[in-house]
Amino acid sequence: MNKLMAFVAVLLLLAANQSFAQVSFQGKFEQGSLVRGTVAPGTKVTLNGDDVRVTPQGQFAIGFEREAKAEQALTLTYPDGLTEIKRLKIASRDYKIDRVEGIPKKIMKPNPEAQQRAAKDAKQAREARGQFIESDAFMQDFIWPVTGRISGVYGSQRVYNGKPGNPHFGVDVARPTGTVVVSPADGVITLSVPDMFYSGGTMIIDHGYGVSSTFLHLSKLYVQDGEQVKQGQPLAEIGATGRATGPHLDWRLNWFQMRLDPVTLVPPMSQVLAAEKAASQ
Known part of the structure; x- marks a missing residue:
């Protein structure tokens, strides 16, 4: 019974944080692309350690230059203190x-x-x-x-x-x-x-x-x-x-x-x- 209660408690904790531990994106992760994102209001966002400005509604933009590196790190610190690091894979492009x-x-x-x-x-x-x-x-x-x-x-x-x-x-x-x-x-x-x-x-x-x-x-x-x-x-x-x-x-x-x-x-x-x-x- 104790194990079952502990399992239920974990599920409840995950459910409570579910609204925070999410981010949605618009755009492709590729060189030259602008990507727009939405997180829970109050979330702090950094890209490769640099602060990203976020609107009061939780909206932000990030960019990947012409020769952007293949791996980038997006860090999200949610209002409840939970921190999530997303490893972004940036596709390369062939240029004329x-x-x-x-x-x-x-x-x-x-x-x-x-x-x-x-x-x-x-x-x-x-x-x-x-x-x-x-x-x-x-x-x-x-x-x-x-x-x-x-x-x-x-x-x-x-x-x-x-x-x-x-x-x-x-x-x-x-x-x-x-x-x-x-x-x-x-x-x-x-x-x-x-x-x-x-x-x-x-x-x-x-x-x-x-x-x-x-x-x-x-x-x-x-x-x-x-x-x-x-x-x-x-x-x-x-x-x-x-x-x-x-x-x-x-x-x-x-x-x-x-x-x-x-x-x-x-x-x-x-x-x-x-x-x-x-x-x-």
């Missing part, structure tokens, strides 16, 4: 690598004035992404800011004369200049600049808790710093400003300063285009 030879040296070495201006632009963008906004908009189901042919993908890279260039950290959607770009989720505009050296018309939207969207090469901007925007709201127009070879939207996703793949938050473009076609018939 193009090799280009015969590039003239004068092209390989940018003008010092251009470099200085580009560095100033980059600092401005880092400061915009360094803000912290307490909004749970990052938990919304994101939509594509524009639909069309994908002409560039996250993680791709060119090797010029044997020297690797910077990877591409966004998804490019090719559409004509003037095509309207909408907000993929609610947020606050933290940067709205009509002319940056590399990115031309540039806009950053903060969706809360470190998650932000960046739009590059815009030809016209409708909103300014500090404005609150809603999902689906028109924000700008596509262009070929900055160092672009043709009109397109370069959409980038960040978790604080970590560069992630926007595609990890939205349905496949082929699925969205098929739905648009069906709706128009």
